[in-house]
Amino acid sequence: xxxxxxxxxxAIRHGGFWIGGTIIFVIVLMAIFAPxxxxxxxxxxxxxxxxxxxxxAEAGSWEHPLGTDxxxxxxxxxxxxxxxxxxGLGLLTVIISGTIGTAMGITAGYWGGWPDMIINFFITVRLxxxxxxxALVVVALIGSSLWLLILxxxxxxxxxxxxxxxxxxxxxxxxxxxxxARAIGSSTPRILFREILPNITGPLVVVTSIEIAHAILLExxxxxxxxxxxxxxxxxxxxxxxxxxxxxxxxxxxxxxxAALVLLIFAINLVGDALxxxxxxxxxx
Amino acid sequence: xxxxxxILSVRGLNVQIPIPGSTLxxxxxxxxxxxxxxxxxxxxxxxxxxxxxALAIMGLLPRQAKVQSxxxxxxxxxxxxxxxxxxxxxxxxxxxxxxxxxxxxxxPCYRIGDQMCEILQQHRKISRxxxxxxxxxxxxxxxxxxxxxxxxxxxxxxxGGLRQRVMIAMALLCExxxxxxxxxxxALDVTIQAQILRLLRDIQRETNIGLLLITHDxxxxxxxxxxxxxxYGGEVVEVGTCDQVLAQPLHPYTEGLxxxxxxxxxxxxxxxxxxxxxxxxxxxxxxTACGFVDRCPYATSACRExxxxxxxxxxxxxxxxxxxxxxxxxxxDVWILPDETSAQSATNSGSL
Amino acid sequence: MLVYLSKRLxxxxxxxxxxxxxxxxxxxxxxxxxxxxxxxxASQADIETVRETYGFDRPLYVQYLxxxxxxxxxxxxxxxxxxxxxxxxxxxxxPVTATLGVxxxxxxxxxxxPLGVLAALRPNTMIDRFSLWLAVAGQALPSFxxxxxLMYLFGVYLRVLPISGSETWWxxxxxxxxxxxxxxxxxxxxxxxxxxxxxxxxxxxxxxxYGLSPWRVVVRHGLRxxxxxxxxxxxxxxxxxxxxxxxxxxxxxxxxxGHLAWESIQRADIEVIQAILLVIAVAYAVLxxxxxxxxxxxxxxxxxx
Numbered sequence: 001x002x003x004x005x006x007x008x009x010x011a012i013r014h015g016g017f018w019i020g021g022t023i024i025f026v027i028v029l030m031a032i033f034a035p036x037x038x039x040x041x042x043x044x045x046x047x048x049x050x051x052x053x054x055x056x057a058e059a060g061s062w063e064h065p066l067g068t069d070x071x072x073x074x075x076x077x078x079x080x081x082x083x084x085x086x087x088g089l090g091l092l093t094v095i096i097s098g099t100i101g102t103a104m105g106i107t108a109g110y111w112g113g114w115p116d117m118i119i120n121f122f123i124t125v126r127l128x129x130x131x132x133x134x135a136l137v138v139v140a141l142i143g144s145s146l147w148l149l150i151l152x153x154x155x156x157x158x159x160x161x162x163x164x165x166x167x168x169x170x171x172x173x174x175x176x177x178x179x180x181a182r183a184i185g186s187s188t189p190r191i192l193f194r195e196i197l198p199n200i201t202g203p204l205v206v207v208t209s210i211e212i213a214h215a216i217l218l219e220x221x222x223x224x225x226x227x228x229x230x231x232x233x234x235x236x237x238x239x240x241x242x243x244x245x246x247x248x249x250x251x252x253x254x255x256x257x258x259a260a261l262v263l264l265i266f267a268i269n270l271v272g273d274a275l276x277x278x279x280x281x282x283x284x285x
Numbered sequence: 286x287x288x289x290x291x292i293l294s295v296r297g298l299n300v301q302i303p304i305p306g307s308t309l310x311x312x313x314x315x316x317x318x319x320x321x322x323x324x325x326x327x328x329x330x331x332x333x334x335x336x337x338x339a340l341a342i343m344g345l346l347p348r349q350a351k352v353q354s355x356x357x358x359x360x361x362x363x364x365x366x367x368x369x370x371x372x373x374x375x376x377x378x379x380x381x382x383x384x385x386x387x388x389x390x391x392x393p394c395y396r397i398g399d400q401m402c403e404i405l406q407q408h409r410k411i412s413r414x415x416x417x418x419x420x421x422x423x424x425x426x427x428x429x430x431x432x433x434x435x436x437x438x439x440x441x442x443x444x445g446g447l448r449q450r451v452m453i454a455m456a457l458l459c460e461x462x463x464x465x466x467x468x469x470x471x472a473l474d475v476t477i478q479a480q481i482l483r484l485l486r487d488i489q490r491e492t493n494i495g496l497l498l499i500t501h502d503x504x505x506x507x508x509x510x511x512x513x514x515x516x517y518g519g520e521v522v523e524v525g526t527c528d529q530v531l532a533q534p535l536h537p538y539t540e541g542l543x544x545x546x547x548x549x550x551x552x553x554x555x556x557x558x559x560x561x562x563x564x565x566x567x568x569x570x571x572x573t574a575c576g577f578v579d580r581c582p583y584a585t586s587a588c589r590e591x592x593x594x595x596x597x598x599x600x601x602x603x604x605x606x607x608x609x610x611x612x613x614x615x616x617x618d619v620w621i622l623p624d625e626t627s628a629q630s631a632t633n634s635g636s637l
Numbered sequence: 638m639l640v641y642l643s644k645r646l647x648x649x650x651x652x653x654x655x656x657x658x659x660x661x662x663x664x665x666x667x668x669x670x671x672x673x674x675x676x677x678x679a680s681q682a683d684i685e686t687v688r689e690t691y692g693f694d695r696p697l698y699v700q701y702l703x704x705x706x707x708x709x710x711x712x713x714x715x716x717x718x719x720x721x722x723x724x725x726x727x728x729x730x731x732p733v734t735a736t737l738g739v740x741x742x743x744x745x746x747x748x749x750x751p752l753g754v755l756a757a758l759r760p761n762t763m764i765d766r767f768s769l770w771l772a773v774a775g776q777a778l779p780s781f782x783x784x785x786x787l788m789y790l791f792g793v794y795l796r797v798l799p800i801s802g803s804e805t806w807w808x809x810x811x812x813x814x815x816x817x818x819x820x821x822x823x824x825x826x827x828x829x830x831x832x833x834x835x836x837x838x839x840x841x842x843x844x845x846x847y848g849l850s851p852w853r854v855v856v857r858h859g860l861r862x863x864x865x866x867x868x869x870x871x872x873x874x875x876x877x878x879x880x881x882x883x884x885x886x887x888x889x890x891x892x893x894x895g896h897l898a899w900e901s902i903q904r905a906d907i908e909v910i911q912a913i914l915l916v917i918a919v920a921y922a923v924l925x926x927x928x929x930x931x932x933x934x935x936x937x938x939x940x941x942x
Contacts, residue, residue, distance in 0.1 A: 124648070125655050127873075128918045130880025133898055137663055137910055140902045141673060217779050221884050224781045225899065240782065251789055258782045266777035273773060343846055377847030384846075389839035392858050393938055403857075404847045439937040455847070 014278060020270030027264055031087050034080035040064075042081040043232035046072035054252060066256055069242065075253070078234045079260055085235040086264065089150055089219050090212040096154025097215075098208060101161020106192060106200075108162070109169025119162065126159045132221060139227045149228060153215050160214075164207045168200040202279030209272030213265045220261055236261045292462050292495040293319040293342065293380075297355035300334070300341050300519075310568045311337050313519045316595075319463060319495040324486070326498045326510035326527070328542070332565040334519035335499050339465050342497075343382055344372045359463065378408040381456035385468040387448035391440040397424075397451055398436030401458060408459050423454040427484060446477035453484060463495040470505060482509060503546050507531060515539045518576035519568045521595070525602040533612060535604040537581045544620040559620025575606070582619045583608060638940065641933070649926045653919055657708070660914035661701050664907045665693075673905035674717060708915070714908035718901070723912045727894060731916075733803050734886070734893030738878045740809050741817030742871060749821040750867070753828025754860060760833065768829070772822035780881070784815035784888045801890035812889045816882060820874040827870055831863030838862075865935050872928030876921035 030037060049072035052064045066075035108119035135152050142148060172178055173196070181191050220237025222228030224244075229235040236257040243253035300312035312334040319325045327335045340346050342357070344364065357364045359379060364372070376382075384390040392400060401420035402413055411419075417436065424432035427450040440448055449469060456464050466485060470478035486509055489496045498509060506513060506527065513530040515523040515538065523536040534540040544559030552558070563580040572592035578584045587607060595603050598610040608614055664670065671688035672679070679687075688694050692703070707714065713723035756765040791811060792800035799808050835841060836859055844858040883895035890896070894913050901909040933939040 121648075121651070121655075124652050125659070128652055128656050128876075128921045129659065130877075130914070130917045130921075132881055132883055133914060133917065134663060136883070136899070136902050137914070141664070141905070213777075220779050221781060224779075225884065225887065227902070237779075237781075240785070244785070247785060247789055248793055254782075254785055254789075258779075258785075261779060261782065262777050265779075266774060269773050269776050345842065345845055373848040373850065375848065376845070377849070382843075382846040384839060384843060386839060390843045392840040392844065394861050394936070395857075403849065403853070407847070407849050407853070439941060441938045442941065452843075 008278075014274045016270045017274035017278070020267040020274065023263060023267035024271065027083055027260075027267070028087060030080055031083035034077070034084060038074065038077040038080055040074035040077035042073060042078040042234050044073065048072065051250065053250075054256070057252075067252070069239075069253065070246075075239075075256060078239060079236070079257060082234045082236045082239060082257065083260070083264075085146070085229055085233060086216050086219065086261070089146075089153070089235075090216045092150045093154040093157065093215040094208055094212050096151065097156075097158040097211060098161050098204075100155070101158035101207075102165050102204065104158065104162040105165025106169050106196060109166040110173050110192065110196065112170070112173075116166075119166070123159055123162050126156075129156075131156050131218065132225075135218065135222055136225065136227050139222065144227055144230050146229060146233060149219065149222070153218055157211055157215055157218070160207055160211060161204075164203050165200060168203045169196055172196055172199055202275075206272055206276045206279065209268050209275060213268040213272070216261070216268075217265060290320045291318055291358075292321055292360060293317065293497065294356060294358040295338075295342060295354065296357075297353075298338065298341060298357065299351075299353045300337050300346065301351045301353075303349060303351075307569050310570065311519050312341060313568070313572070315516070315519075315521050317342075317497070317514055317521070319497050321462070321495055322490075322493040323512065324489055324496040324498055324510045325512050325514060326500060326506040327514045327516060328500060328503060328506060329516035330501055330542075330561075330565060333516045334568070335501075335516050336467055338516070339382070339467050339497065339499050343376060343380060343465065345376075345382075374408070377404050377461075378459040379461050380463045380465065381459070381461040383449070383452050383456050383464060383466040383469045386472045387445050387452055388472065390452060391448060393440055396437055396439055397443070401436075401451075401455055404455060405458050419458065420454070423457050424451070426457070427451075427454045427488070428480075429454070445473050446481065449473060449477075449481050450484065453481075453488065457488065457492070460492070461494060463497065464489070465497045465499070467499045468501070469498075471500075471502070478505075485509070503531070503542055515542070518565060520576055520605060521603075522577065522605045523603065525598075525600075529600065529602055535598055535602065535608075535610055536577075536606045537583050537608070538577050540615070541620050557621045561620070577606075582616075583614070638933070641939075642930075645926060645929055649922050652922050656918040656922070657705060657915055658701065660911050660918065661704060662697075663914065664911045665697060665700070669693075670905075670907050674907065676905070704911075708912075713912040713915075716901075716906050716909045718904045718906045719909075723909050726897065726909065727912060727916060730892060730894045730897045733891055734879060734882050734895060737809060737812055737816060737882055737886070737891060737893060738875055740813035741878050742820070742875045744813050744817035745820040745824055745874065746871060748818075749825035750828050750860075750864075752821075753825040754832055754855065754863075756825070757829045757832030757836065757863075758855065765829075768825060772825055775818055775822045778818075780815055780819050781884050781888060783818060784811070784885055787811045787815055788888070803891045803893070808889070808891070812885050812891055815888075816878050816885045819881075820871075820878065823874065824867060824870055827867055828863055831866060832859055835859050835862045865932055868931050868935065869925075869928040872924040872931075873921075876917075876924045879920055880917050 046068070049064075049068055051070060052061070052068040052072075053059050054065065054067040054075070057067075064074050064076065066079060068074055069078070104119045104122070108116040135156060138152050139148060178191065178195055181195055186195075219228050219235060220240070223235050223237030224241040226241060229238050231238070239257035240254050240261075243250070243257070246253045295315060295317040298312060298315040298317075299310070302309040302311065315334070315338055317325065317327070317338070327338065329335050337346065337350075341350075341352050341354075344367075346352060354365055359375060364375070367375070391397070395403075398417055398420055401423075402416040405411060405416040405419060406413070409416075421432050421436060424435055429435055429447060429450050435443065435447070435451070440451075443451065452469075469485065470481050473481060482505060485496065485498075488494075498506070500506060510527045512524065512526050514521055515530065515536060517536075517538045523530065523534070523539045525535070530539060531543060534543045538561070541559060541561040545561065547558060561580055566579065574590065575581070575584070575588040575593045578588045581588065593605050593607060595605045598604045602610075604610065669684075671684050671691065671693045674691070675684045675687045692700060695703075704714070711724060713727065715721070716723050716726055719726055752764075752768040752771070756768045759765055788800050788811065791798040798811055799805075800811070802808050836855075841854060841858050844854045849858070879894075881895075882893060883899055885891070886893045886895035887899050894916065898910065898913045900906075901913070
């Protein structure tokens with residue numbers, strides 16, 4: 001049985017994989033079908049209907065199941081549309097950072113020597129720069145937009161990809177079948193794409209899950225500081241930021257988007273841990 | 286051997302280790318005695334349970350392993366009921382152990398002198414300077430040149446042979462009654478092996494301690510041991526004095542081992558050496574037949590009917606085999622590796 | 638050892654040099670600094686005046702060299718908004734952030750190392766599972782949410798801790814916990830895996846075979862080894878905390894450099910921003926350097942070779 005099949009079989013038996021996977025699946029469905037799940041537009045204000053409490057509170061009603069915010073926007077609708085931003089941003093940034101990091105990691109790990117030293121140096125420099133601060137500076141000075149945010153986060157979070165892919169490639173490059181592939185004259189691109197890349201998917205998938213969570217958290221932090229997602233777009237971090245003033249009186253306004261954020265990150269981490277368990281050899285986890 | 290000269294007495298020792306889906310039974314019903322001033326060698330190939338037996342005697346097996354014994358005595362004290370605290374008091378003090386790989390057995394983070402003092406001060410109310418003095422004396426005694434400098438060095442600054450000497454000095458710190466040496470020379474260069482063995486033998490004779498020597502190498506045993514305990518598949522299969530066992534092995538497994546080593550002056554160049562076909566099988570569940578039956582060239586249907594009991598073979602010898610003890614019904618060439626040209630004899634030799 | 642040290646020092650110097658270029662370029666290329674400084678609604682003529690006054694019209698490399706040559710003498714420039722020397726401003730804010738970082742790291746270590754050790758000594762038991770779940774749950778909690786949660790519980794509901802300011806040590810408790818907990822899962826996992834490995838190592842078996850007390854075996858012969866990589870990680874985490882303190886400082890109104898950075902970004906006070914970027918990067922580089930040296934000091938095999 002191929003390692004991939006083994007990993008798949010073990011994943012199916014892994015509890016964390018199921019719990020996390022189910023939560024993610026539900027959140028993705030809710031994000032995709034947001035317009036069908038709520039009649040409200042998340043950005044339409046209705047000042048007469050501000051601060052409606054959620055349905056479980058005394059004054060709450062099913063009209064606004066999670067209540068409304070200070071501007072009378074439906075909180076449930078904002079939550080659903082916020083999921084679109086968080087998930088989309090997480091995926092898009094990881095495509096950018098994953099491509100950069102994987103390319104750097106494979107280059108460094110496969111060739112070693114000078115390319116390795118230079119790339120290692122860049123990884124060190126990247127780690128030396130404080131992520132939140134750099135992102136804030138760029139977004140503040142260029143002017144914030146969703147695409148810029150995705151680009152900036154993507155350009156900042158490639159370090160872990162590079163580190164993990166580099167060491168995985170280093171281990172592979174010493175194996176005999178890579179040496180023999182070289183010996184029989186396989187072209188370098190062929191070795192990289194046919195022999196190396198398929199064999200580092202295990203760690204790559206694990207890092208991808210970690211970095212999606214990382215990107216979503218970073219977006220939330222930037223939005224919380226007021227320099228991430230800008231209205232009329234909505235994100236969970238922004239919802240927390242806007243509800244910050246209500247900490248004393250309406251703590252649920254922070255708790256609802258906060259809980260959604262925690263649940264999503266928790267689920268992604270759970271799947272990431274499960275993937276790490278099933279892709280690493282027996283015993284060590 | 287009378288009871289009062291016996292330092293270690295092990296009766297009916299069993300070790301079981303639960304693994305997913307079943308239970309390994311790597312040591313079963315083992316009896317071993319070591320007397321004062323006696324060297325007992327436990328011999329067998331890897332996986333036969335000899336190291337686990339040693340760790341069980343030291344009380345060092347991992348938590349998951351289940352250890353049972355009818356008796357486990359050090360002098361008159363029963364260790365089977367000893368508290369963990371009592372075990373700790375005995376370890377390093379009354380029983381000491383020397384391990385296989387001196388490269389990793391010492392803690393790389395501490396100086397040799399500190400590691401030795403730590404042990405001595407754990408077991409004795411003694412000042413640090415007195416502990417250092419004793420460590421220095423012992424390093425000199427085990428033949429380490431410039432012992433003052435070695436005390437201040439870290440393990441990685443010493444060669445493998447020197448580190449094993451340090452381990453021996455460490456074992457002697459509290460003047461134990463029993464030293465267990467688990468493959469003490471396997472990890473060393475051949476030239477160093479002989480030195481370490483001679484050192485162990487000299488110290489054992491000088492101090493009159495009991496030495497339990499665990500090895501897979503019959504060559505190591507020859508000049509060292511008073512008695513030999515042969516283990517196979519977690520069981521003791523033969524016990525006798527060194528001369529008896531090497532000159533006239535009783536159990537087919539011992540015979541195979543003896544035939545597989547060259548004898549200086551007798552084995553001629555180009556002459557075939559014996560070998561035992563197959564590998565040690567995994568030890569699971571109760572015995573229903575002789576444990577060696579699948580690899581034994583003498584096996585008969587009787588060997589498969591029930592487990593074989595240990596029996597007296599005369600002259601104080603024990604064996605776990607139904608063959609006659611007088612050496613009849615044996616064929617010394619049965620162990621010789623069949624030539625590729627005479628493939629027919631392979632079937633005759635009854636391997637597997 | 639000397640070769641290693643000099644290589645490592647050279648590396649640190651290069652990293653700081655490259656980082657300073659990046660910090661400079663970030664501020665100068667992410668838009669027009671003159672326009673940002675002049676503020677919204679400034680006329681083109683105003684912007685040109687600012688450009689000339691502050692020398693933004695010169696080539697970038699000239700501006701960079703000018704900046705660096707002043708920085709190495711300890712002059713980090715002038716804050717246009719605060720009308721003060723950036724060096725003085727930073728000197729006022731740095732102690733707060735340093736205190737916060739050290740307290741946060743202390744909290745993280747005090748929580749994660751004992752948990753990691755216990756989990757490793759009893760793998761697959763309740764304590765192990767508990768700490769693993771704590772780690773997974775902890776990593777899912779954004780620090781700003783955790784900070785708000787702490788604030789609500791201890792500041793609003795129980796009213797036992799102050800919710801803003803930096804006057805007393807009490808003010809540092811919640812921020813330190815909020816900043817430090819995020820580092821605990823990583824430190825705990827590293828401690829656990831290190832302890833799992835070392836407790837199976839030969840020298841620990843030797844220590845047990847010689848009857849050393851469990852405490853000595855675990856701490857002197859176990860943790861002593863497992864802690865070596867944790868030291869590096871802790872230094873790295875402290876560096877991350879300095880950079881990440883911006884969120885926590887703004888929530889708790891701690892007047893550290895994170896808070897200063899956030900305010901300066903909003904005021905487009907670019908000299909302060911690039912100085913903070915540089916200072917945090919230098920702190921990180923120096924911390925990792927110290928970690929490596931400490932590593933070498935802790936492992937005799939590196940120290941004496």
